[in-house]
Amino acid sequence: MVANPPLTLEQVEEILHRIPDPEIPVVSIRELGILRAVQWCTDAAGAARLDVVLTPTYSGCPAMGQIEDDVRAALARHGVQATIRTQLAPAWTTDWITPQAKDKLRAYGIAPPHVTGGTHRPVLFASRKLATDASKPIPCPQCGSVDTTETSHFGSTACKALYKCLSCLEPFDYFKPY
Numbered sequence: 001m002v003a004n005p006p007l008t009l010e011q012v013e014e015i016l017h018r019i020p021d022p023e024i025p026v027v028s029i030r031e032l033g034i035l036r037a038v039q040w041c042t043d044a045a046g047a048a049r050l051d052v053v054l055t056p057t058y059s060g061c062p063a064m065g066q067i068e069d070d071v072r073a074a075l076a077r078h079g080v081q082a083t084i085r086t087q088l089a090p091a092w093t094t095d096w097i098t099p100q101a102k103d104k105l106r107a108y109g110i111a112p113p114h115v116t117g118g119t120h121r122p123v124l125f126a127s128r129k130l131a132t133d134a135s136k137p138i139p140c141p142q143c144g145s146v147d148t149t150e151t152s153h154f155g156s157t158a159c160k161a162l163y164k165c166l167s168c169l170e171p172f173d174y175f176k177p178y
Contacts, residue, residue, distance in 0.1 A: 038053070151171065
């Protein structure tokens with residue numbers, strides 16, 4: 001038990017839940033599964049210290065520095081300093097994206113990923129077959145048609161592929177399942 005933390009864990013989690021992903025601002029870092037753990041600890045002097053654990057969507061994610069800055073700034077506005085740790089294992093999976101976030105992605109124009117069932121597959125840049133499951137149609141987030149095609153394996157970010165709907169002709173990102 002930590003003595004006298006400035007905020008309850010529930011208050012801290014509410015603050016962190018409001019931090020948007022810098023690349024997809026309609027979803028929070030919690031909803032994407034990037035925010036993995038939050039706990040109060042006691043430092044050597046007996047003071048309460050917050051420990052925040054983040055897992056990047058992939059190890060080279062350029063948004064991680066911004067996410068860490070956003071976490072620190074949000075907590076500092078409430079007088080809380082935190083130790084932020086990056087945890088790479090277990091590797092982030094799109095299965096950690098909440099159902100609510102998938103709905104928000106779709107409404108934002110990004111096709112959410114299929115469920116992987118917890119099977120982590122490496123992203124192989126030489127083989128598109130292993131990186132996406134071509135047997136599952138990718139529905140267009142604009143019109144819902146599954147008459148879609150991948151136009152580029154990389155979309156606006158490395159974790160998304162660029163697709164085009166052959167029904168409404170709109171391009172859209174698809175959040176690749178990992």
